[in-house]
Amino acid sequence: MATWATPTNETLYGQERQHAIDNAGIVNRTAFEVNIGLFTGLALVTVLIRFYIRGRHIRKMLLDDYLLVLGAACLVVSMSMLYWYSPQLFVVEALNTIPDKVIVTMDEVMPLLDGNKKIQTFLGTNWTAIYAVKFSFLAYFWALVRNISPRLKPYFWSVVVFTTLSWAFVVSEGFILCPWFGVDAVVTVPMIIIHRAKMSTMQKVALGTFLSLSLMMVIMAVVRIVGSVRGSDAALDVAWEMFWQQLEGCVAVMMGSLTAFRGVFNRGDEKGSGESTGDLETASTGSPVQQQLLMPKSDSQQSGAR
DSSP: OOBSSOOOTTOOOHHHHHHHHHTSSSSOHHHHHHHHHHHHHHHHHHHHHHHHHHHHHOOSOOHHHHHHHHHHHHHHHHHHHHHHHHHHHHHHHHHHHOTTTOOOBHHHHHHHHTHHHHHHHHHHHHHHHHHHHHHHHHHHHHHHHTTTOTTHHHHHHHHHHHHHHHHHHHHHHSOOSOTTTTHHHHHHHHHHHHHHSSSOHHHHHHHHHHHGGGGHHHHHHHHHHHHTOOOSSSOOOHHHHHHHHHHHHHHHHHHHHGGGGGGGGGOTHHHHHSSOOOOHHHHTTTOHHHHHHHSOOOHHHHHHHO
């Protein structure tokens, strides 16, 4: 086996070398490949469930649906890139953690040099999947935003512009040190809508908690960055970073898909008044239900509630 470096007494060969490479990172190669496939598959299942539910109530595709499909497609591509780059990824991990035991063979040199193309493709498609879900949420809430207050529209479009610039930046850079860049701005839009919505306090809390689950992506990003630091003398754990990057994309797609279940939060008024505030899904199409959701309660309703 021709090598690209000088062997030492500790240099491993054959199965021992491969075993050391596969276990060089915090996450071993088997767990790495199984989990990214499992979570990506789970994300795709939630997308299918979403469209099944949507097909039973609204028999047409809306803009937020197309954006979610784009996110799911990009997630599949990023997973494929990760599987393709996996052999070289763990060789790099081994060279960083146990350079005295693993050296590069001549047949590994060119794949390692070409690995940057796979990395950039993975990061570009993965970030696009995450931001496609953000844009899906923005498209979904636009029908509600435009009926709340004229002063809210400029804020909404500033969030859209900010999110677009964030996406362009992370895709062009491939990787940034602040991976939650732009998330908080998107979350503020549904929070404003819920505050103005015609529903009980408990419904607002439940729906707000549901929509704020996207903040889990921030937590996962922190885990990705903090967990990749192994020590002052060691390089960052690239496998750990890419593992959590893919999982972050999976969570984003799942959060976008789970909005199909949001009708459970606005059924409480059916018991008290005999009429429902309606599903936000229906509201987003511009139906009269939207006006009912956003219109302030009348004096008679408020006195009756008291």
